[in-house]
Amino acid sequence: MADRLRGLLKGAIGPSDNDSRYLLDVHSRELPGEDTMRQYAPGEEVDLVIVGAGAGGSVLAQRLARHGWNIVILEAGPFWHPDEDWVSDEAGSHELYWTQNRIIGGADPIELGKNNSGRGVGGSMVHYAGYTPRFHPSDFSTLTDDGVGADWPINYEDLRPHYEQVEAELPVAGQNWPWGHPHRYPFSPHPISGAAARLWEGAHKLGIEMRVGPVGIVNGTFGNRPHCIYRGYCLQGCKVNAKASPYVTHLPDALAHAVEIRANCMAARVEVDQATGRATGVVYHDEVGGAEILQRARFVAIAGYSIETPRLLLNSISSRFPHGLCNDEDQVGRYIMVQGASQTTGRFPDELRMYKAPPPEVSSEQFYETDLSRGFARGFSIQTVSPLPIGWAEHVLADGHWGRAMREYMRDYNHWATIGVLNELLPQPENRITIAEPIDPYGIPIARMDYSLCENDKSNIAHSTEVITDILHAADAQDVLTIYRYAHLVGGARMGSSPQASVVDANQRSWAVPNLFVADGSVCPTQGSANPALTIMALASRLAARMASGAAMDDDPLARAGTGTRQAATPQHARSRSS
Amino acid sequence: MPDFRDHAHLPNLRPDREPPHPSWLPRQEVGISPQMVGRYPDFDVLSAADTWDEATKSVVMARLKDPAPLRFFTPDQEPTLRAFCDTVMAQDVEPRVPVAEFVDDKLAAGRLDGYQYADMPDDRDTWRLVLHGLDHTARTRYGAAGFAEADPENRETIVDDLAHAHLDGGPWEELNIARAWSVCMRAILAGFYSHPWAWNEIGFGGPAYPRGFMRLGPLSTTEPFERHGSTSEDPVDAVHQGLGHG
Numbered sequence: 001m002a003d004r005l006r007g008l009l010k011g012a013i014g015p016s017d018n019d020s021r022y023l024l025d026v027h028s029r030e031l032p033g034e035d036t037m038r039q040y041a042p043g044e045e046v047d048l049v050i051v052g053a054g055a056g057g058s059v060l061a062q063r064l065a066r067h068g069w070n071i072v073i074l075e076a077g078p079f080w081h082p083d084e085d086w087v088s089d090e091a092g093s094h095e096l097y098w099t100q101n102r103i104i105g106g107a108d109p110i111e112l113g114k115n116n117s118g119r120g121v122g123g124s125m126v127h128y129a130g131y132t133p134r135f136h137p138s139d140f141s142t143l144t145d146d147g148v149g150a151d152w153p154i155n156y157e158d159l160r161p162h163y164e165q166v167e168a169e170l171p172v173a174g175q176n177w178p179w180g181h182p183h184r185y186p187f188s189p190h191p192i193s194g195a196a197a198r199l200w201e202g203a204h205k206l207g208i209e210m211r212v213g214p215v216g217i218v219n220g221t222f223g224n225r226p227h228c229i230y231r232g233y234c235l236q237g238c239k240v241n242a243k244a245s246p247y248v249t250h251l252p253d254a255l256a257h258a259v260e261i262r263a264n265c266m267a268a269r270v271e272v273d274q275a276t277g278r279a280t281g282v283v284y285h286d287e288v289g290g291a292e293i294l295q296r297a298r299f300v301a302i303a304g305y306s307i308e309t310p311r312l313l314l315n316s317i318s319s320r321f322p323h324g325l326c327n328d329e330d331q332v333g334r335y336i337m338v339q340g341a342s343q344t345t346g347r348f349p350d351e352l353r354m355y356k357a358p359p360p361e362v363s364s365e366q367f368y369e370t371d372l373s374r375g376f377a378r379g380f381s382i383q384t385v386s387p388l389p390i391g392w393a394e395h396v397l398a399d400g401h402w403g404r405a406m407r408e409y410m411r412d413y414n415h416w417a418t419i420g421v422l423n424e425l426l427p428q429p430e431n432r433i434t435i436a437e438p439i440d441p442y443g444i445p446i447a448r449m450d451y452s453l454c455e456n457d458k459s460n461i462a463h464s465t466e467v468i469t470d471i472l473h474a475a476d477a478q479d480v481l482t483i484y485r486y487a488h489l490v491g492g493a494r495m496g497s498s499p500q501a502s503v504v505d506a507n508q509r510s511w512a513v514p515n516l517f518v519a520d521g522s523v524c525p526t527q528g529s530a531n532p533a534l535t536i537m538a539l540a541s542r543l544a545a546r547m548a549s550g551a552a553m554d555d556d557p558l559a560r561a562g563t564g565t566r567q568a569a570t571p572q573h574a575r576s577r578s579s
Numbered sequence: 580m581p582d583f584r585d586h587a588h589l590p591n592l593r594p595d596r597e598p599p600h601p602s603w604l605p606r607q608e609v610g611i612s613p614q615m616v617g618r619y620p621d622f623d624v625l626s627a628a629d630t631w632d633e634a635t636k637s638v639v640m641a642r643l644k645d646p647a648p649l650r651f652f653t654p655d656q657e658p659t660l661r662a663f664c665d666t667v668m669a670q671d672v673e674p675r676v677p678v679a680e681f682v683d684d685k686l687a688a689g690r691l692d693g694y695q696y697a698d699m700p701d702d703r704d705t706w707r708l709v710l711h712g713l714d715h716t717a718r719t720r721y722g723a724a725g726f727a728e729a730d731p732e733n734r735e736t737i738v739d740d741l742a743h744a745h746l747d748g749g750p751w752e753e754l755n756i757a758r759a760w761s762v763c764m765r766a767i768l769a770g771f772y773s774h775p776w777a778w779n780e781i782g783f784g785g786p787a788y789p790r791g792f793m794r795l796g797p798l799s800t801t802e803p804f805e806r807h808g809s810t811s812e813d814p815v816d817a818v819h820q821g822l823g824h825g
């Protein structure tokens with residue numbers, strides 16, 4: 001009975017305290033309020049300046065604006081006008097990505113660019129795929145429970161209410177979720193494509209449970225946001241407004257509450273008062289070759305993505321912080337993580353046309369936690385994906401084909417279905433962001449990212465790739481191609497219980513500068529095998545609540561250490577203080 | 580007509596890992612496909628162009644314009660560039676997708692991919708070195724004046740060695756060859772498979788905004804404007820069984 005009622009109400013109840021869905025225009029995709037938004041003078045001290053209008057920065061701004069804070073967001077990329085700027089085309093979407101140079105090194109360098117981060121109002125979620133799973137409760141204590149990774153200074157219960165709130169705001173569509181902390185979604189699952197159905201069948205034969213979703217894609221209508229039209233170009237920016245990104249889910253409400261987004265403004269460094277050690281604002285350029293401008297603020301929050309956030313801190317050099325801001329303990333940039341994201345693609349007799357429907361459709365978290373019989377710690381998730389032609393050509397290339405063989409496989413494109421994994425690769429100190437020699441067009445030194453896999457990572461990747469290959473065989477695939485790749489960066493300014501082992505405390509406040517916060521995926525100490533965007537938004541939502549109440553500015557050492565003190569001190573006491 | 584439900588044409592499943600000669604395929608009948616081969620002879624993605632949004636249409640249609648002269652590569656690099664692009668995409672006759680022009684435009688405009696391997700030069704220098712290297716190997720190994728002048732089989736052998744990082748000497752010593760291959764192929768594949776002629780060849784439905792896709796399967800996966808791959812079924816039987824095209 002209760003389930004039936006809940007079923008009837010699916011899609012009917014929206015979030016309170018966020019009117020973005022009503023503020024959007026039915027006939028135009030522009031972010032309403034660009035022309036009428038509040039404008040602050042740089043010399044005017046605002047309450048908060050945020051670097052980056054992405055997943056973390058936008059949620060933080062929307063929440064605190066509702067509490068009456070005066071906020072400026074500096075965003076390096078453009079203010080999008082989707083009707084004109086975004087196209088239903090793979091190669092034509094190059095401008096969405098952060099394509100300024102970065103150096104990649106280490107034993108297993110990670111290819112960046114279109115595969116990793118975005119640049120512009122809305123951040124990387126403008127072109128993310130749309131999977132929005134939660135982390136599992138087990139993610140918050142892998143060091144204690146699995147002997148690998150790190151313990152978070154907060155736990156799942158600290159984030160749970162924020163997961164629920166953000167899921168209502170995106171809104172997330174999916175089946176009832178049996179893994180981690182079991183939960184339901186506000187919107188019903190989407191219909192799935194023939195390609196995803198084949199993959200699900202294969203998994204089913206092997207006893208692997210899969211579920212539809214979870215995706216941040218409107219199923220039905222949501223205020224003035226329409227239903228998905230299954231056109232499959234989610235990674236090129238949704239021209240429909242069906243897919244969630246801060247551009248449609250949080251920024252309209254933020255602009256309506258006196259937030260100013262200053263687009264095409266590249267932050268160069270955080271300015272610190274050398275006498276008090278407090279941040280006074282952020283220095284930025286509003287054009288290439290332009291003068292430095294200081295936006296003054298009482299508080300500073302950095303949310304520039306896992307590469308740019310450490311880069312900005314490391315480039316903020318002063319006599320007080322000669323090795324970069326908050327870097328006295330050499331922690332900034334370390335423990336950067338990516339998820340293994342191998343994909344296998346299988347051939348079927350029928351035309352499946354995987355380009356239809358959103359790429360994210362069906363997933364499984366059955367292998368998420370440690371299973372010692374597999375011979376490695378922690379696990380992986382499985383998700384269907386569906387590359388468009390250029391993306392799929394890269395698969396064919398990765399399997400060793402070019403020339404006539406490439407053309408032959410590509411002509412076969414409509415017969416293939418693709419499934420991928422996300423591996424929880426472990427945080428390691430030498431996987432890190434540093435500053436490289438070359439400079440960007442603004443004259444700011446660029447980032448270098450070094451990455452090497454450890455043995456546990458390699459075993460996880462090898463095992464999980466076997467599992468998805470088995471799924472394809474069980475589905476009676478006639479041929480199988482494999483590509484090894486990576487996705488989703490987090491870490492680099494991690495939260496923790498002591499300044500010696502982290503950059504920010506349990507409230508995402510930097511240990512070194514009392515009014516400086518980090519509000520993006522950089523703060524994650526581990527990454528689980530769930531896609532990170534929902535967690536990044538939930539973290540920002542929690543941070544906002546605690547900044548608004550003042551709890552985030554608590555100088556009490558136990559409050560700053562969070563649940564990380566639980567082994568040392570009285571566990572229950574420490575835990576309740578952080579939530 | 581060949582049977583596309585079968586998988587005998589897939590290189591991995593063939594003894595020599597080589598595909599059959601393209602002559603096993605039907606000729607393109609409507610619209611254009613590269614070399615006029617394809618699996619969807621009566622499908623032209625451009626027949627739906629009037630349903631695309633303006634922004635997308637202008638980006639896609641620009642690819643059909645007559646290619647402009649090269650801006651990034653010099654006239655003496657041009658033959659090697661063209662021979663390389665033709666060889667890796669097996670474009671031996673007209674009509675060709677103008678891949679060389681796509682690469683040239685990307686590099687001239689500095690639209691790079693957003694990362695550079697620590698042990699590699701800038702992508703633009705990588706391209707120049709690869710072209711030098713191809714000429715170097717064609718000269719030293721086959722006595723040809725350059726890569727473009729080498730026999731097609733020899734060009735393929737050189738490219739195969741490039742794909743397997745089995746080249747050395749001269750400019751190759753300055754490159755991590757596997758990474759250089761990936762730099763070049765990323766640009767080439769993006770050029771080739773962003774072109775509507777290639778979409779015709781592979782039966783890809785193309786841009787779909789604002790129209791969207793209605794037929795996700797399992798009953799049907801083709802929109803009214805899309806076409807099935809040609810099949811071995813007798814068309815009369817197919818109609819009786821309700822498998823009619825479109």
Ligand SMILES: Cc1cc2nc3c(=O)[nH]c(=O)nc-3n(C[C@H](O)[C@H](O)[C@H](O)COP(=O)(O)OP(=O)(O)OC[C@H]3O[C@@H](n4cnc5c(N)ncnc54)[C@H](O)[C@@H]3O)c2cc1C
Pocket residue numbers: 051052053054055056057074075076077114115116117118119120121122123124125127128129130131132133235265266267268303304305306308309312360488489519520521522531532533534536
């Ligand atoms: C192809 C692809 C698919 C993905 N799919 C999924 C998925 O299905 N599910 C999922 O959960 N995640 C997915 N992700 C990852 C997800 O998009 C990101 O993890 C998330 O958006 C990161 O949020 P963030 O707040 O850390 O940074 P972002 O959202 O990237 O925001 C950072 C913003 O800061 C700006 N900025 C950076 N430096 C500066 C500076 N110095 N000055 C001013 N502005 C600056 C940037 O321009 C950017 O707009 C995907 C990513 C990609 C690339």
Ligand code: SF4
Pocket residue numbers: 217227228229230231232233234235237238239240241242243357358359
């Ligand atoms: S498939 Fe749906 S969510 Fe994805 S881009 Fe198209 S309309 Fe948007």
